[in-house]
Amino acid sequence: MPLPLTAPEILNREFLEIRCRILDLAAALDRLQRAEGSVADDPRLARLREALAIVQDESDDRAEQVQMVFSRPYDDTWQNALKVAPR
Amino acid sequence: MDYFDPHIHMVSRITDDYETLAKMGCVGMSEPAFWAGFDRCSVDGFRDYFRQLTEIEPKRAAQYGLQHYCWLCINAKEAENVSLSREVIAMIPEFLDKPNVLGIGEIGLNKNTRNEAIVFVEHLELAVKFDQQILIHTPHLEDKYQGTRMILDMLTDDSRIDRSRVLVDHVEEHTVRHVLEEGFWGGMTLYPTTKCTPQRACDIIEMYGAERLMVNSAGDWGPSKPTAVPDFILEMRRRRHPESLIRQVVYDNPLKFFSQSQNFRFTPRETTGEPARTGAALRA
Known part of the structure; x- marks a missing residue:
């Protein structure tokens, strides 16, 4: 648009x-x-620094990239791991 | 501009909020069943809550000319109690014929656990059995991406689900594409700190277009702003977007989506020279 x-x-x-x-x-x-x-060893601080580095990029999807920094990864085998049967 | 708030928890709001919403252009709302801030201990606790949603809130809303609709379920947080969840799911059909019930929701995941997934799938069974629309809650913060993908897996695994009748709510920059690409509707929740701001919701509209997207305030008992949708409207205007585009997001899209529910009999306010359309006309 x-x-x-x-x-x-x-x-x-x-x-x-x-x-x-x-x-x-x-x-x-x-x-x-x-x-x-000190919070130097706190993993949240590392994520903040990683996000700040993304903000300085020149890309046009920085918000999405920052979201991913603060997100748990998706594992497409989760249904096996949790033993939830797909329909 | 008239608007419809597709996700707002009016049981948590005072009557003055209904008045304020009416003054700001709100003409109707849909209220999904959610967590009360504490775990309820029995199916009768939910039965009373569903009475509040189907009997009390429509009357409070009507005092200010607002049309109130709702969705029923046991929310993801309380779904950790699978036996209680099954009792609630078995009781929900008592309410499905109430005139303001649009479907099953807001079902979903919270911490992406096995029990939550089991109860989610059992809600889907209920929706399919009774031909109900579905409104979905996606998890908060760091659990959102993983949980949204899990929810999409469960929905797309089930060929009986009509994707055009499912609204996946609380989408943000990292989940909206997945939801839209799979053919579902997406809702953006405008919260002061978590979820979307009005500005970021406008950005998402600019990036993905307005088709199958809507915005809501989700005004509830936590930090939230029931008039967040007018904030979005103002931000869109400040960016010089046309009124027709804004109206599509805040009015036409909610009505188009909800009109797929047999109980949706929304009557728009009459505009000059145009007769009011009924729910049946909207569906057509």
């Missing part, structure tokens, strides 16, 4: 919102850094 708005129009409209969200993200990571204790 063609988008009614051009890329410059979208950037004009959304620049401040995007900036705000990046600042929120940076501040949240700063907060983690400042706090007592």
Whole structure:
């Protein structure tokens, strides 16, 4: 579907919102850094870093890729594993 | 713009919310049976809940000119109790002839367990036996992708299921394609933090088109916004999408999908020069 708005129009409209969200993200990571204790070994932090790397890609399906970072994998043999018989 | 919220849990909302929805253009809603925030201990607990859905909520809605429909099931979370689930499934036919019942839902998976899958398949049997439409809940967060694929496996394994009569709800960027490619309808739930935002729902419409897609608020007892569909409408307008496209998503598509249910007798508001269409006319 063609988008009614051009890329410059979208950037004009959304620049401040995007900036705000990046600042929120940076501040949240700063907060983690400042706090007592360490989450360096927490796998969730690794997933956040993986997702941030995807955000910096130039592809047009970054949202879908980020979703997959935070998703359990699908195993197409699940019906055997769970012993659920297909109809 | 008139709109229809295809998934909202009005039992969790106060009467003022019905009034607000009516003021914002909502003309009707469908309410799937869901988890109450605690596990119910008996089949009679569900019988009372189904009475609330089929007798009480339509009356509350009608005070504000809203048409209320519902779906019946035992939800995936309580499906871990297989024996109770079987009692509830056996009791559901008592309610299928109530005038506002559209079908079986929201059935699905929660943590993608064996018991949930067993109860899901038994709900499918019920729907097939009574020729009911199906509304499906897909899991949350990290379980969504795996659970959605499992649900699609179970649906597509059963050749008796008419895919055009099944709505798979809570789709997001990583699941919407699978749902649409298999010929099912997809619903996008607009939640403040989890699921879709109005902006991302607009993105998905832009990427996949409006055919067989709808949006809902799923307003319930948790953090949720019952007026999220008007937020989506506003975002689509801000992006300069035509009114006809917006209307397709928030009004025409829900009515087209629900019109496949024999109990759907929706009466649109009259518009200038156009006679109101009845449920039968919509089905035609």
